[in-house]
Amino acid sequence: xxxxxxxxxxxxxxxxxxxxxxxxxxxxxxxxxxxxxxxxxxxxxxxxxxxxxxxxxxxxxxxxxxxxxxxxxxxxxxxxxxxxxxxxxxxxxxxxxxxxxxxxxxxxxxxxxxxxxxxxxxxxxxxxxxxxxxxxxxxxxxxxxxxxxxxxxxxxxxxxxxxxxxxxxxxxxxxxxxxxxxxxxxxxxxxxxxxxxxxxxxxxxxxxxxxxxxxxxxxxxxxxxxxxxxxxxxxxxxxxxxxxxxxxxxxxxxxxxxxxxxxxxxxxxxxxxxxxxxxxxxxxxxxxxxxxxxxxxxxxxxxxxxxxxxxxxxxxxxxxxxxxxxxxxxxxxxxxxxxxxxxxxxxxxxxxxxxxxxxxxxxxxxxxxxxxxxxxxxxxxxxxxxxxxxxxxxxxxxxxxxxxxxxxxxxxxxxxxxxxxxxxxxxxx
Numbered sequence: 001x002x003x004x005x006x007x008x009x010x011x012x013x014x015x016x017x018x019x020x021x022x023x024x025x026x027x028x029x030x031x032x033x034x035x036x037x038x039x040x041x042x043x044x045x046x047x048x049x050x051x052x053x054x055x056x057x058x059x060x061x062x063x064x065x066x067x068x069x070x071x072x073x074x075x076x077x078x079x080x081x082x083x084x085x086x087x088x089x090x091x092x093x094x095x096x097x098x099x100x101x102x103x104x105x106x107x108x109x110x111x112x113x114x115x116x117x118x119x120x121x122x123x124x125x126x127x128x129x130x131x132x133x134x135x136x137x138x139x140x141x142x143x144x145x146x147x148x149x150x151x152x153x154x155x156x157x158x159x160x161x162x163x164x165x166x167x168x169x170x171x172x173x174x175x176x177x178x179x180x181x182x183x184x185x186x187x188x189x190x191x192x193x194x195x196x197x198x199x200x201x202x203x204x205x206x207x208x209x210x211x212x213x214x215x216x217x218x219x220x221x222x223x224x225x226x227x228x229x230x231x232x233x234x235x236x237x238x239x240x241x242x243x244x245x246x247x248x249x250x251x252x253x254x255x256x257x258x259x260x261x262x263x264x265x266x267x268x269x270x271x272x273x274x275x276x277x278x279x280x281x282x283x284x285x286x287x288x289x290x291x292x293x294x295x296x297x298x299x300x301x302x303x304x305x306x307x308x309x310x311x312x313x314x315x316x317x318x319x320x321x322x323x324x325x326x327x328x329x330x331x332x333x334x335x336x337x338x339x340x341x342x343x344x345x346x347x348x349x350x351x352x353x354x355x356x357x358x359x360x361x362x363x364x365x366x367x368x369x370x371x372x373x374x375x376x377x378x379x380x381x382x383x384x385x386x387x388x389x390x391x392x393x394x395x396x397x398x399x400x401x402x403x404x405x406x407x408x409x410x411x412x413x414x415x416x417x418x419x420x421x422x423x424x425x426x427x428x429x
Contacts, residue, residue, distance in 0.1 A: 004337060008344035012352075015317070019349060022313040025306030026353025026402050027360065032299040033401075034361040036292065037394050042387050044288040046376060048281060056141060057277045058104075058259050062097070062250040062266055064089045066273050087271050088246035091239075097250065100265055102258030107251040109134045110225040112232070115203075117218060119168045120179040126167055131182065131218045133225030134251070138209045142251070143219075147172040148209025155227075158205035159219040162212045172210045180205045180218070184232070203228060303401075306353065307409035314346050314413035322420065329422035342414035343407050350406020354399045362390060 012019050064087035087093070089108075097106050110133040116125035136142060138151035138159055146159075153159065158180050165175055184201040205220060213219075220228075226238040235241040254262050259276060266272045318325070325338060365388040372387040 004341050005344055008341050009348060012345055012348050018313060018316075019352065022309050023349050023353035023356060025309040026303070026350055026405065027357040029299065029302040029306045029405075030354050030357025030398055030402055031361045031364075032302055033296065034358060034395075034398055036295040036299055037398070038361075038365070038388060038391060040288055040292040040295065041391065041394075042389055044285065045389075046387065047284055047288070056253065058254045058256055059277060060252040060254065060259065060263055060266065061275045062089070062252055063248070063273045064093075064246055088243065089250060089272070090242040090246050093246070093270075094250065096270070097252060097266070100262055102255045102262050104253040104255060107134055107136060107253075108222055108247040109249040109251060110222060110229065111248045112225060112228055115182045115184060117164075118181040118183065119164075119170070119175070120181060122168055125183075126164060126217060128217050131220060131225070131228075133220045133222050135222050136251075138211055143211035143213055145212040146209055147211075148176055150208060153208055153219070153221040153224075155221065155224050156203075156205050157208040157220070157224075159209050159211045160207055161217045162210060164217050165210055176207050176209060178207050180207060182228075201232060303405055307405050310346055310349055310406055310409035311413060313349070314342060314410050315416070317345070318342070318413050318417045321417075325417055325420050326422045329420070335418040338420075339414045339418040342417050343410050346406045346410025346414070347403050348406070350402045350404070350409075351399065353406070354402025357402070358395055358398060365390070 094106050094108055097103055112131040112133070113129060115129050115131060117129070117131070118125050134142075135153070138146035138148060138153075143159070160175065160180065162172075165172055168175070182203040182205070205224075211219065226241060229235070229245070230238055230241050233241065233245070235244070252262070252266070259278075263274050263276055266274045329338065369386055369388050376387065
C-alpha cells in the first residue's frame with residue numbers, strides 16, 4: 001500500500017502545474033462551501049445572540065389581532081373558514097391577564113403612525129413616521145442600552161434611538177434636553193390617506209434619553225400616547241379610545257416554567273394572538289437552515305464542475321502513463337492495485353484543492369472579520385467582537401468531502417487504467 005501511495009504521489013508531482021490548475025476547481029468549490037457553512041452558522045449565532053440580548057425567553061408578545069405575524073397569508077383565504085375574531089385589549093384585558101397564575105407583569109404598548117418627526121431647528125423629518133409607547137424604564141432589556149441621567153419617561157418626554165441621533169448628525173449628549181416636534185404628516189402612505197382629524201396637529205417632546213433600538217426610533221409613555229391618540233382620532237377620552245381601539249400590544253412577563261401554559265391560556269381561553277421568544281427563535285433557526293441548504297445546493301454545482309476537471313486530468317494522465325501501466329502490470333500488479341493507484345492520485349488532487357481552499361478562506365475570514373463586525377454594528381447588532389469563527393469539525397468534513405469528490409471523479413479513469421491489456425499498453429507510443 002505504501003508503494004502504491006508513493007507511486008500515485010509521484011504521478012501527481014510530475015505535472016505540478018496541471019495538478020495545481022486541476023485542484024483550483026476544488027479550491028473554489030471549497031472556498032464557496034466554507035463561506036456558506038461558516039458564514040451561515042456565524043450569522044445565525046449573531047442573530048440569536050442579538051435576539052436573546054433584547055428579549056427575555058419568558059416574555060410573551062400579545063395582540064388582539066394578527067398583527068404580530070412576519071408575512072402575509074400563507075394560503076388562500078376561504079369563505080367557509082371561520083375567521084378568528086379580533087379582540088380589543090383594554091384595561092380589563094390587562095387586569096385579566098395579571099390574574100393568571102405565573103404572570104409577573106403586563107406592560108401595555110401603543111403605536112402612533114403618520115407623524116413627521118423633526119428635531120428642533122431642523123427642517124428635515126426623520127424618515128420613519130412612527131412613535132411607540134410603553135411605561136418601561138430606559139434600562140429595560142427591550143431597549144438594549146440607555147444613555148441619559150433619568151431612565152423614566154414623564155409626560156411629553158421622549159426616548160430617541162441611536163439611529164435618530166445619527167440621522168440628525170448630533171451626539172447622545174447634545175440631543176438630550178432638546179425638543180422633538182411631531183407634526184401630522186402632510187401626505188399619507190402609498191396605501192392610506194391622512195384623515196381630517198390628523199391635519200394641522202403638532203406635538204412637542206423633550207428628549208429624555210437615547211436608547212439603542214434601531215428603527216424603533218421614538219418612545220413616549222402611554223399617557224402621552226393616549227392623549228395624542230384621543231386628539232388625533234376625535235375620541236371623547238382615553239377610556240373611549242381603549243374600549244374601541246385598544247392597546248396595540250401587550251408585553252407579558254412570566255415565571256420560568258409557566259410560559260407555555262400561559263401562552264396556551266391567552267390563545268385558547270382569551271382568543272388573543274401570541275408570539276413567544278421560543279417561536280421566534282424557532283423561526284430564525286428554520287429560516288437560516290433553509291437558506292443554508294439552498295446555498296449548499298448552489299455551491300455543489302461548483303464541486304460538480306471541479307469533478308469534471310479531475311476526470312479530464314486523470315484521463316490525460318492515463319494516456320501519458322499507458323506504457324508505465326503496461327510495465328507495472330507485466331511486473332505482477334493486479335487490476336485492483338492499478339485501480340487503487342489512480343484513485344489515490346485523484347484523491348490527492350482533491351485533498352490539495354481542499355487544503356488550499358480552506359487556507360485561503362481562513363485568511364480571507366481573518367482579513368474581512370473586522371469589516372463584517374463594523375457593518376453589523378452599524379445595523380444595530382451589539383457586543384460583537386468577531387463574526388467568523390473557524391470550526392475545526394466543519395473544516396474536517398469539508399476536507400474529507402473534497403477528497404471524496406476527487407476519488408469519485410477518478411473512478412472512471414482508474415477503471416479504464418486497470419483494464420488496460422499489458423501487451424497493448426507496452427506497444428503504446
